Amino acid sequence: MKNPEHLRYSKEHEWLALPEEGSDGIATVGITSHAADALGDVVFVQLPEIGQQVTAGEPCGELESTKSVSDLFSPVTGEVTEYNQDVVDDPSLVNTSPFEDGWLFKVRITEEAEDLLSAAEYEALIENA
Numbered sequence: 001m002k003n004p005e006h007l008r009y010s011k012e013h014e015w016l017a018l019p020e021e022g023s024d025g026i027a028t029v030g031i032t033s034h035a036a037d038a039l040g041d042v043v044f045v046q047l048p049e050i051g052q053q054v055t056a057g058e059p060c061g062e063l064e065s066t067k068s069v070s071d072l073f074s075p076v077t078g079e080v081t082e083y084n085q086d087v088v089d090d091p092s093l094v095n096t097s098p099f100e101d102g103w104l105f106k107v108r109i110t111e112e113a114e115d116l117l118s119a120a121e122y123e124a125l126i127e128n129a
Helices: 033-039 085-089 119-127
Strands: 014-017 026-031 042-045 057-066 067-072 075-083 105-111
Touching: 026 033, 075 085
Parallel strands: none
Antiparallel strands: 014 026, 026 105, 042 057, 057 067, 075 105
């Protein structure tokens, strides 16, 4: 699956949909299809709570698959405004629709990460891994 051009990517394999005009600075976070494929079948997600402060590059939750448990890292610093209850109820959405229905949480950005990658830069990162 191709990584959407409009998103930004972290080296920890999260994606970030930057805030749209009039969205009050709220961005959406998920994991890439590359990460979902590497994890295998996701069976449990632990997401940050609404109101929780998250810090760019720091763990803020966990994804458990049939293979392993992996930390979920926040690509930006801010306050969590929403999490995806559909993913909590059906973690397989992370595998089947990582860029659409499988988004994980929304965050009001207070500090942007300096090292987010474009789609092309992320493609190069995973090709060279």
